[in-house]
Amino acid sequence: MPELPEVENVRMSLETLVSGKTISHVSVRLPRIIRQPENPRDFEEELRGRRIEGVSRRGKYLLFAVPPYTLVSHLRMEGRYALxxxxxxxxxxxxxxxxxxxxxxxxxYRDVRQFGTMDLILDTDPLPKGVSELGPEPFDENLTSRVFHRLLAQRQAPIKAVLLDQNVLAGLGNIYVDESLFYAGLHPQQAANTVSKQKAATLLVMIRQVLSRAIDAGGSSIKSYVDGYGRHGGFQIELAVYGREGQPCVRCGGPIRKTRVAGRGTHFCPKCQKLRKQTRMRQQSGTSGQATIRAGKRVVE
DNA sequence: CATGGGTCCTGAGTGC
DNA sequence: TGCACTCAGGACCCAT
Structure with a gap:
């Protein structure tokens, strides 16, 4: 289930593997993958003879620059590229x-569940629906804790649902939302608009920390993820809550619980992530609650 | 507009 | 051994 760290690793591998090469022929074997143009034959025709100038990323989307087109590719659950x-x-x-x-x-391009999509669009045309409406990148320097808090303040849905909304913040999926909320000490059900300024700031820090560590580890291979070289990620062994139902919390030792929030399997520690109705929370001194990710591996004890 | 539920799809896992 | 059933979840569609 590729989220930002996995897509970023795929992007990096593709940048090396296909950037600078020219497409001599394209064959679409499953038409449903191609959303635009309507006729997959046009997709094949228009790409022929084009040079791949580079591969970039926006949220969970891969963008192949093939002037005068951009090929927008989304892996959804199990899409993968191999050379x-x-x-x-x-x-x-x-x-x-x-x-x-x-x-x-x-x-x-392989995709067991056939959920992935490709859009071939002229650079003079607007980006496909989902892409144009994406929220900021988590590492965007314009995304200050202040801006982030404001984004959260506009929504009263559970914080988990809001973080999964790509129009609020681009790139998070089920795994990294659960992880980030754990490190921030936030209950997944807490209404987004009741998250204090300080908690929002902490959450943003944790999101960035979790994502960058996952990127460095090559992403998380829960089920099927591999990058363009066929390499599995390594971050799954560092996950603190995701997929760890019943196992001891890395912070307090209590059992990790699994519930359902926003229609998604949701993992959290009931002791470390308390549901609070009010936003009022005074800053505690240095030793206050939040866990930090130590270099290397999880600290279990 | 915000929110939540159903849907697409296949394979793995479970229970009888 | 076989079969029905549930679950996995990103983004989109639709009803409320």
Missing amino acids: AASPSEALQPHTHVLFDLSDGTQLR
């Missing part, structure tokens, strides 16, 4: 789109 040394290499199951490249290699 085959040659088109004659045996196809893995669920391979839906093939890009023959000028150096004889072939970029392949």
Whole structure:
């Protein structure tokens, strides 16, 4: 389930693997993957002969620069790219789109659940729906704790639901929302507009910390995630709450609980993440609650 | 507009 | 062993 750290790792691998290469042929084997243009044949035709100038990322979207087009690709749950040394290499199951490249290699898109999407759009045209409406990038320097607090203050849904909303903040998914809330000591059900300024500031710090550590670890491979080289991520072993139902909290030792919030499986520590009705929370001194992620691995004790 | 639930899809896991 | 059922969740669609 690629979230920002996984997509960023895929982006980095693709940047190395396909950037600067020219597309000589495209084959769409499963039309439902292509959202724009309407006819997948046009998708194939328009990409032929184009050079991939680079690969960037916005939220969980990959953006291939193929002037005068941008290929917008979303992996959703299980989409993945791999580079085959040659088109004659045996196809893995669920391979839906093939890009023959000028150096004889072939970029392949696989997606077991067929949820992923591709949009090919002219650079003079507006970006596809989901992309144009995305909230700020978590690492955007214009996203101050003040701005972040204001974003939260506009919503009364549970903080978990709000963090999952890509129009509020781009890039978080189920795993990193649970992790960030744990480190910030926030209950997933707490109404977003009752999160204090200080808690919001802490939350933003934790989001950034969790994401950057996950990026460095190569992402989290819960089920199927691999980057463009086929490499698994390593962050799953550092997860504090996600997927750890019943196991001891890394901070207090109590059991991690799993519930359902915003329709998603939600993991949290009932002791470390208390539900508070009021926003009033005075700053405690230095030793106050929040856990920090230590360098290296989780500190269990 | 904000919110929440259903939907797409396949494979893994569970219980009988 | 086989089969029905549930679950996984990102973004979109729709009803409230």
